[in-house]
Amino acid sequence: MNNDGNCILSGREKESRDHLFFDCDFSKVVWKEILRLRQLQRNVMGWHQGLHWALERLKRKSLITLILKLAWIWKERNKRLFQGLQKIEEDIVKS
Structure with a gap:
């Protein structure tokens, strides 16, 4: 976090888990591009909705891949x- 507590990626809103990984403008761009590349037609969801969607639909390797993508955002932060x-x-998407 910056000294003011705002998100280090967007600089506009207070940093939280939900904001950092799914609600932040920076993260949304990353997720939208990942979804496009994977040819998945869905909107970027919030933390709870996104994890619920992933746990219901992704198995083994795909779920691990999702976790690694979350780690990329954390690493960038x-x-x-x-x-x-x-x-x-x-x-970030290229990596």
Whole structure:
């Protein structure tokens, strides 16, 4: 978090788990692109709805992949916060 408690990725809203992983403008761009690349026709959902959807539909490898994608967002947040480094959304998706 910044000194003001705002999200390090968007800088506009208070950082929380829900905001960081699904509600943040930065995260939404990442998720929308991932969904597009996977040819999944659904909106980006909030934390509870997104995890419920994933647990019902994804099995083994796909669920692990989702968890790794959450980790990419967390890693980007920490790089910005602790190292002053940052990537744009497209670079996160490419990785």
